[in-house]
C-alpha cells in the first residue's frame with residue numbers, strides 16, 4: 001500500500017493515457033488508461049492496483065459501486081477493496097484485444113459472445129455496460145474478461161461495442177491472424193472520437 005501511495009498519476013488532455021511518477025521497484029505498471037494507471041505488486045501477485053489520476057478520484061467510489069452491483073461473475077475482474085484514490089482488483093492474465101490486434105493473435109468469436117453475455121448480465125443488474133473498447137477487454141484462455149467497469153453508472157450508450165462488433169464481423173476476417181499496424185488502429189480510434 002505504501003508504494004501505491006507514493007505513485008503520482010496525472011491525467012492528460014485529448015483522451016491520451018495518464019502519466020505516472022514515483023514508481024518504486026516493488027511495483028510494475030501494467031497499464032495506462034485515460035483516468036488511471038494499473039500496477040502489479042511483486043508482493044501481492046493476485047492483485048492489481050488501479051490508481052486514479054488527481055482530480056479523477058471521484059470515480060473510485062463509482063467503480064467500486066459498480067463492482068458491488070455486479071457481484072461474482074466470470075466475465076469481470078473482481079474488486080476486493082477501495083481506498084481514497086485506488087482500487088484493489090484481481091490481477092487478470094491475458095492480453096488486451098488491442099495488443100492481440102497488434103501482435104496478430106487470433107481473437108475467437110467466443111470473445112464476442114462473451115462480451116454480449118457480459119453486457120446482458122450487467123444490464124440485468126441495473127447497470128449500463130459501456131466504454132467497451134479494445135483496451136478494456138482481455139483475451140484470457142480463449143474467453144473475454146472485462147477489466148474496466150468505471151462508466152457503468154452513467155447514462156446512455158456510447159456505441160463503442162456496437163462499432164467494434166461491426167468491425168469484427170466485417171473486417172476481422174481480412175486480418176485474421178495477421179498483425180494490424182498501430183497507425184490503422186489509432187486512425188480508427190480517432191475517427192470514432194471525431195464522429196462522436
Ligand SMILES: Nc1ncnc2c1ncn2[C@@H]1O[C@H](COP(=O)(O)OP(=O)(O)O)[C@@H](O)[C@H]1O
Nearest residue numbers: 031032033034035036038048091092135147148
Ligand atoms: N485487473 C487487471 N489485470 C490486468 N491488467 C489490467 C487490469 N485492470 C487494468 N489493466 C490494464 O491497465 C489498463 C488501464 O486500466 P483501466 O481500468 O482500463 O483504466 P482506465 O479506467 O483509466 O481506462 C488496461 O487497459 C489493462 O491493460
Ligand SMILES: [Mg+2]
Nearest residue numbers: 033135136148
Ligand atoms: Mg480503460
